Amino acid sequence: MTMLLEARDVVSGYLNRPVLHGVSAQVSEGEVLAVIGPNGHGKTTFLRTLSGFLDFRSGEFSFAGKRLEAASVHARVEAGLIHVPQGDQLFADMSVQENLLMGAYLVSDPTLIAERLERVFTLFPRLKERRAQIASSLSGGERRMVGIGRGLMGDARLLMLDEPSLGLAPLLIEQIYTALAALRQEGYSFLMVEENPSRLMSFADRISLLDAGRIVWSGTTEEARQSKDILTTYLGGH
Template sequence: MSDDLVISDLAAGYGHQSVLHDLTLRAQAGRLTAIIGPNGHGKTTLLRAISGLIAVRTGEIRLGADRISGLPAEAVVARGIVHVPQGDLLFPDMTVLENLRMGAFLPAAARQEKTVLEEVYTLLPKLRDRENQIARTLSGGERRMVGIGRGLMASGRVLMLDEPSLGLAPIVIEQIYEVIAGLRRAGRSILLVEENAMRAAAIADQVHLLDHGTLNWSGTGAELSGRPELLETYLGV
């Protein structure tokens, strides 16, 4: 059974404000799908709608055979959607290990916690060295890695990353994207939201340009590189 994430004719927003309009896309299982576009045009809203953090007004979201639109956020997580939001959002006075273990709170994830923790430490070896360190004392890049590691601990079917490079120094961004590229090579299903279009396009299997809540363009990273008018008009590149 396919674990594609399929979004059909989606509309969502906040209060009386509509942000997403008739949005349709497919994020294929085992692939990295990137959502790019200017700030304030609906990228984070899309992830929140998928996660059940905001209501879907019309349309449908399915993960494989499961319809997840309309479910509460905790039920969406239980179906296999893992959302790593912008910023750190760690428990600042807990250790790295305690923060990671919070990702395995569902029974299915808890049963394989030790195995998955070892996989996280293999992927992010610095976290093993820091496992007893209090989260608030970590560097920005280390906190971001803990956030990604905590998401992986949930053993989900789709990992959604919202602006993982936000606010980080260039050398740290390189490290974070090496991790994401490793996840892609391992066949993880990833939905990546990123303002840095070329950074995302370099590792994505499919790229979607979101403009004013609708998809303006879709293609591969190489195809995006060959569309300078899109890069200049929408992304300031």
């Protein structure tokens, strides 16, 4: 397996408040890495740093063979690193279809765009019915679908998902993860962040535990299952 994403000793944070104190992560082609950990300990900051919203104070970051730690957000998207942010961040006054088309902003081939649109609609048939509806009037589950679907419209090689189950009912979480599993079959790689790890155990290949801005444990999902005490300590057990 070739390495797709490699971040090493990432230090970053906000103006007067460093959040990450040297975080490393690797994702191979077709692999799923889940970063879990308590709230407010840097998971979202990590993703925002990788997607270019926050500067690297130090550390290295390469994606698909390119060094990206100093690249613009635009360049990272162009390289195929797609960030599906927490809380969906849809374009509230645009229709579902327009939101999806924004996801294909850097794609210029119209037939490719049409194909991908169809694929999103196959994955989430509900969106097809609601394609003309304004995003702000959608339900929470539908918004999540648009958020993920929008991420699939570009030339994604790896999807960074920030809490895809956040605020959803169990049934909807199930639906979202079924769709993610289908995408995995298609060969997408994932770097995901979750607070609630229960659903991840059957989805992720590897798990990293991020606490107070540092990775405190890393291993395969199998290892995580065996060393349950670690997960229990950090996450109150599940």
